[in-house]
Amino acid sequence: xxxxNIFESRRxxxxxxxxxxxxxxxxxxxxxxxxxxxxxEVPLNSPQPFETIERMVKFHNENGIFGAGTxxxxxxxxxxxEVGGKIIVSPNLNTLVIKKTKELxxxxxxxxxxxxxxxxxxxxxADALKFFPVxxxxxxxxxxxxxxxxxxxxxxxxxxxxxxxFPSWLQVNINGFGLGSSLYKPGMLxxxxxxxxxxxxxxxxxxxxxx
Numbered sequence: 001x002x003x004x005n006i007f008e009s010r011r012x013x014x015x016x017x018x019x020x021x022x023x024x025x026x027x028x029x030x031x032x033x034x035x036x037x038x039x040x041e042v043p044l045n046s047p048q049p050f051e052t053i054e055r056m057v058k059f060h061n062e063n064g065i066f067g068a069g070t071x072x073x074x075x076x077x078x079x080x081x082e083v084g085g086k087i088i089v090s091p092n093l094n095t096l097v098i099k100k101t102k103e104l105x106x107x108x109x110x111x112x113x114x115x116x117x118x119x120x121x122x123x124x125x126a127d128a129l130k131f132f133p134v135x136x137x138x139x140x141x142x143x144x145x146x147x148x149x150x151x152x153x154x155x156x157x158x159x160x161x162x163x164x165x166f167p168s169w170l171q172v173n174i175n176g177f178g179l180g181s182s183l184y185k186p187g188m189l190x191x192x193x194x195x196x197x198x199x200x201x202x203x204x205x206x207x208x209x210x211x
Contacts, residue, residue, distance in 0.1 A: 006039060006065050006086075006087070006107055007039075007128075007154065007175065007176060010038050010039055010065070011036055011037065011038070011039075011176075011201065011204060011205075012039075012156070012175055012176025012177065013036075013037045013039065013176065013177055013179060013200065013201070013204060014037075014039045014040070014041055014089075014156065014158075014176065014177070014178040014179065015032050015037050015039070015040045015041065015179060015183055015184065015197075016041050016043065016069055016158070016178050016179060016180040016183070016184075017040065017041065017042050017043070017046070017052075017184050018043045018045070018046055018069070018180060018181075018184075018186075019043075019046050019047070019185070019186035020042060020046050020047075020052055020184065020186070021046070021047045021048065021052065021186075022047070022048050022051040022052045022055055024052075025051075025052045025053075025055035025056050025059070026055060026056070026059045027190050028184065028190065028193055029056045029059065029060060029064060029066075030059070030060075031190060031193055031194040031197060032064075032183075032193070032197050033060060033063055033064050034194075035194060035197035035198045035200075035201050036197075036201040037179075037183075037197055037200070037201060038063065038064045038065065039064070039065045039087070040056060040064055040065070040066050040067075041066075041067055041068065041069040041087065041089050041178070042056075042066070042067075042068055042069065043068070043069040043070040044068050044069065044070045044071060044072075044076060045070050049068060050068075050079055050080070050082075050083050051083075053066050053067065053068060053080065053083050053084070053085045054083035054084060057083065057084035057085065058084070065086050065087060065107075066084070066085050066086065066087070067080055067085040067086050067087030067088055067089065067106070067107070068080045068085055068087070068088060068089065069089040069090075069091075070089075070090065070091060071088050071089060071090050071097060072090065072092070072094065072097070073097070074096055074097055074100040077097060077100045077101050077104060077106065078100075078104070080106070081104045081106060085106070086106055086107055087106065087107040087109060088101040088106050088107065088108055088109065089109045089110075089111075089130060089178075090109070090110045090111050090130070091111040091130075091132060092110070092111050093110050093111060093112055093117045093120060093121050094110065095120060095121075095124040097110070098110055098121060098124040098125055098126050099124055099125060101125075102125040107127050107128075108125060108126045108127050108128075109126065109127065109128045109129070109130045109156065110126050110129070110130060111130045111131075111132040111158075112129050112130065112131060112132075113131065113132065113136075113137060114145075115145050115148060118145060118149060118153075122149075122150065122153065127154065128153075128154035128155070128156055128175075128176075129149075129153060129154065129155050129156065130156050130158050130178065131155055131156065131157055131158065131159075131174075132158040132159050132178075133158070133159025133160065134157040134158060134159045134160070134161065134169070135159045135160035136159070137159075139168050139169060139171070139172045140172075142155070142157075142169075142172055142174065143172040143173070146172065146173055154175045154176070155173075155174050155175050155176075156174070156175060156176045156177065156178055157169050157174045157176070157177050157178070158177070158178035158180075159178075160182075161177050161178065161179055161180075161182065162179070162182035162200075163182070163199060163200045163203035163204070164203075165177070166203055166204050166207035166208075167207045167210070170207055170208065170210075170211050171211070177204070179200060182196070182200070183196050183197060183200060184196075
């Protein structure tokens, strides 16, 4: 698998499991992958995030793609690689983090909000752009930015995204979505995570089929 093609054979839905613990690693990731969400991000401000990522990687092998979010420092990129993670997601644009990510052949997804940040990220080697928070950016503003980006740019909408947001964002050519509290919150029962994941996948598939 080429690391820069992680969305080719998977739904472009990224589970953002902020607050997850190592004890939940296998069970939560298992129901997500079973439902059809196989790209999973563990934010580094979660309890023992590197252990959680490592447990997911060892449990699922190639059935999922795992990595870290809220990556703010170059050293953390190394640690994600050491435990088998493949994606590096940040809330901000840090060109040093991007360059270190690509040096280690991992998938880079920095946070951007403006046109200048988009081009700085792409020039530094970013594989995809995480538009955050899209709750403030709005679809019409993204559409204006999208018009000047390179044709093959992969754009992911993150920030207060739930299943109701899919149609309007797909209409303006967003490529994928990051799902946080609408999918998982600390302490949530596994049956509830499963139910939410199935609902989100169904809504995405239905919306995507219309475009």
